[in-house]
Amino acid sequence: MVIKFGIKDLNIWFGSTQALKHVSMEVLPNEILSVIGPSNSGKTTFLRMLNRLNDLNPGFRMSGEVIFEKENVKKIDVELLRRKIGMVFALPLPLPLSIFENVAYGVRMHGLANKKRIAEKVEDALKQGYLWDEVKDRMSESAFKLSGGQQQRLCIARTLAVEPDVILFDEPCSGLDPISTAKVEDAMVKLKEKYTIVLVTNNVKQAARVGDRTAFFLSGELIELDKTEKIFTVPQDKRTDGYIRGKFG
Amino acid sequence: MRKFKEFIIEKLILICGIASIFFVVLIFLFLLKEGLAVFNIVSPFQFLFGKSWYPISEPPQLGILPLILGSLLVTLGAAIISIPIGVGCAIYIAEVALLKIKEILKAGIALLADIPSVVLGFIGMVTLVPLVKNIFNLPTGLTALSGSIMLAFMAMPTIVSIAEDALYSVPKNYKEGAFALGATHWQTIYRVILPAASSGILAAIMLGIGRVIGETMAVMMITGNAAVMPQSILVPVRTLTATIAAEMGEAVVGGEHYFALFAIGIVLFIISFAINVTADLFLHKRQ
Numbered sequence: 001m002v003i004k005f006g007i008k009d010l011n012i013w014f015g016s017t018q019a020l021k022h023v024s025m026e027v028l029p030n031e032i033l034s035v036i037g038p039s040n041s042g043k044t045t046f047l048r049m050l051n052r053l054n055d056l057n058p059g060f061r062m063s064g065e066v067i068f069e070k071e072n073v074k075k076i077d078v079e080l081l082r083r084k085i086g087m088v089f090a091l092p093l094p095l096p097l098s099i100f101e102n103v104a105y106g107v108r109m110h111g112l113a114n115k116k117r118i119a120e121k122v123e124d125a126l127k128q129g130y131l132w133d134e135v136k137d138r139m140s141e142s143a144f145k146l147s148g149g150q151q152q153r154l155c156i157a158r159t160l161a162v163e164p165d166v167i168l169f170d171e172p173c174s175g176l177d178p179i180s181t182a183k184v185e186d187a188m189v190k191l192k193e194k195y196t197i198v199l200v201t202n203n204v205k206q207a208a209r210v211g212d213r214t215a216f217f218l219s220g221e222l223i224e225l226d227k228t229e230k231i232f233t234v235p236q237d238k239r240t241d242g243y244i245r246g247k248f249g
Numbered sequence: 250m251r252k253f254k255e256f257i258i259e260k261l262i263l264i265c266g267i268a269s270i271f272f273v274v275l276i277f278l279f280l281l282k283e284g285l286a287v288f289n290i291v292s293p294f295q296f297l298f299g300k301s302w303y304p305i306s307e308p309p310q311l312g313i314l315p316l317i318l319g320s321l322l323v324t325l326g327a328a329i330i331s332i333p334i335g336v337g338c339a340i341y342i343a344e345v346a347l348l349k350i351k352e353i354l355k356a357g358i359a360l361l362a363d364i365p366s367v368v369l370g371f372i373g374m375v376t377l378v379p380l381v382k383n384i385f386n387l388p389t390g391l392t393a394l395s396g397s398i399m400l401a402f403m404a405m406p407t408i409v410s411i412a413e414d415a416l417y418s419v420p421k422n423y424k425e426g427a428f429a430l431g432a433t434h435w436q437t438i439y440r441v442i443l444p445a446a447s448s449g450i451l452a453a454i455m456l457g458i459g460r461v462i463g464e465t466m467a468v469m470m471i472t473g474n475a476a477v478m479p480q481s482i483l484v485p486v487r488t489l490t491a492t493i494a495a496e497m498g499e500a501v502v503g504g505e506h507y508f509a510l511f512a513i514g515i516v517l518f519i520i521s522f523a524i525n526v527t528a529d530l531f532l533h534k535r536q
Contacts, residue, residue: 053429058348083431093426096445105440106430155426162430 002069004029004166004196005050010064012045014057019045021220023064027166032188032197034211034228036204038243042220043200047168050198051085052078069165083110086159090171092151094143099135102143102154106162121161129157130187149180156187167191169199173206185210204244208232216240280518284511287311296512302476302487304496304506311509313516315478319393319486320520322479323468326397327404327461332454334401335408339453342409343416344438355413362406370467373399378471385483391473393486399467404457411456415449416442448534455528463521465490489517 005027012020020042027033027050035043048054049066052073066073073081083106094102103122112118122139126132131153135146143154152172159167169188173181188197188210201207207214208228215225216237224231224240235241287296291311299312342354377398382390419442427437443450465488473485474495493510500506 051429053425056425056428079431079433081431082429087429089422089426089429091422093422095423095426095441105427106432109430109432109436109440158430 002029003027003067004069006065006067007049008065008067010046010049010066011062012042012049012054013059013061014045015059019220020049023220023222025215025222025225027196027198028213029196030192030194031212032192032199032210034207034214035198035200035217036202036207036214036243037217037223039202040219041217043217044170045220046217047087047170047198047200049073050166050168051082051087053082053087083162084164085166085168086162086164087168087170088152088155088159088172090174092148092155092175094146094151094154097143098140099143099146099154100139103158103161106158110162122157125157125161126154128160128187128191129153130183131157147180149176149183152176152180152184153187156184160191164195166196166198169197169201171200171202174202181206204246216243218243277518280511280514283508284513284515287505287508287512290505290508296509297516300478302492304500304509309505309509311505313489313492313509313513315476316487316489316492316513317516318479319472319476320462320488320490322393322482322486323396323400323472323488324458324462326393326482327400328454328458330397330401331404331408331457331461335405335453335457336412336450338405338409339412339416339450340438340443343413344434344442355410358406358409361402362410366403366464366466367470369399369402370470373467373471381483387483389473389485391471391485392483393472393479394482396468396472396486396488397482399471400461400464403464403467404461407460408453408457411453412446412450415446415453418449419445448531452528452531455524455531459521459524459528462524463490463517465494469494489513493517 003026007023007025007027010020010023011018023042023046035046037043045054049062050068050073054060054062055078068076068081068085095105097105100122103125104118107118107121112121123132123136126135131150134150135154138145143151146154152175156167156172173184176184185206188199191197192212199207199211211228213226214228214231216223216231216235216239218239224235224237226236231240232244235244290309291299296311296313297317298314299310300314301310301312302315303310338354338358342351346354373395377395378390380390381387381392381395381398423441423445424437427441432440468488469491472488472491474487474491475485476487476492477484479486493513496506497510500510
């Protein structure tokens with residue numbers, strides 16, 4: 001089994017604040033790895049390290065290694081890396097384009113020009129994102145006309161359309177109602193057959209529902225990483241226990 | 250007592266508010282009253298599309314088409330020069346430049362806006378005009394092209410600062426979303442940021458052009474002021490604004506020439522108004 005991500009002694013600073021401290025862990029293929037922790041625990045920073053989105057922040061510094069399929073992420077062409085590692089953000093972020101164009105955007109950008117092939121890929125991606133039935137008759141409408149939950153699934157479809165290996169979810173359901181959340185979660189569970197998923201979430205129950213393994217971060221440190229059932233039944237660390245029981249955070 | 254104070258202040262502010270509108274209306278009415286009188290002498294059609302402007306011949310020929318074309322030609326030239334450079338500069342400042350360079354550039358652009366137009370005109374006259382003359386081997390360098398280049402400098406600060414604002418206010422999330430899909434920096438700018446900021450950029454362009462078309466001093470100094478139908482961009486032209494500025498002093502108050510100059514004022518007013526309203530529409534579309 002090839003390990004998807006190997007992270008070794010990762011430290012990250014933004015300016016003078018250290019956001020991650022000595023994190024070492026692995027992400028396995030075709031798993032959903034949930035990352036939980038209170039705000040400012042470094043979980044989003046960890047996620048954005050995987051596709052090097054942290055590079056955009058001013059004052060970003062790091063030490064240690066992130067290995068993606070045996071190669072250091074710093075050595076991989078950043079656009080290629082981000083194409084292989086898709087990301088879905090906390091707030092649904094449709095681009096100011098039509099529904100179709102939102103999904104087609106990435107595909108086109110990566111050089112596909114054949115209209116029929118693009119349309120196929122868009123349809124396929126929307127089906128995988130469980131949105132196709134709801135939007136197939138209104139593809140040319142602005143993406144902003146969709147509901148919040150639909151927009152989020154559109155963003156998932158957009159990510160899928162470029163055929164990534166890994167999908168990073170950054171609190172994808174924080175702005176959604178329970179029914180939309182359930183739909184997004186269903187989509188995630190089905191997607192793990194084909195993709196590796198890293199899910200950062202503020203919702204401990206969500207981690208319990210969909211995660212194969214769960215990592216708990218606190219103040220920039222990885223406190224505990226284990227099978228989800230274990231984390232939620234017999235956590236090794238008192239702090240993990242406290243957090244999942246809602247004692248702080 | 251306190252209530253009374255509130256009352257007085259409220260009314261004072263109200264008066265200030267009304268006063269500005271009142272003066273605008275007053276100016277507009279005066280302009281109309283003086284300008285419309287010209288149509289007792291020439292028909293509006295003759296006035297707007299007449300090809301000769303000889304206001305002091307007998308009888309006076311009051312066709313302002315050469316002046317309109319002069320203004321349009323100079324403005325168009327200025328737009329062609331200033332829009333790509335201005336928008337490009339805005340993109341550079343908003344998206345590419347490092348913080349330090351950004352500050353320097355912004356200060357530089359602001360400084361450009363501070364140069365009085367007469368100074369720009371003067372500098373253009375001694376540097377640009379001979380240059381144009383030599384490059385194109387012309388009898389005179391006082392041409393529409395010289396005016397366009399100089400006016401492009403004047404439109405640039407407006408275009409850059411407003412377009413930069415528009416680009417900067419594109420949600421940062423769009424950028425991250427595009428990057429996360431594997432877009433390069435330029436793909437992100439071109440496909441996501443520019444479209445998202447398009448209405449603001451269009452407004453910036455319109456306001457820049459508005460500034461150019463109303464500009465008087467610099468064009469008067471370097472476009473040559475020949476009120477003839479312009480055949481190319483390399484001949485002297487005269488703009489609407491320069492005509493008013495140059496001739497108002499010698500026009501007999503209450504005479505045909507005088508009325509005609511006011512009528513030119515109305516034309517200018519309408520053009521500027523139209524441009525500003527369009528810019529406003531674009532700006533509101535953004536919100």
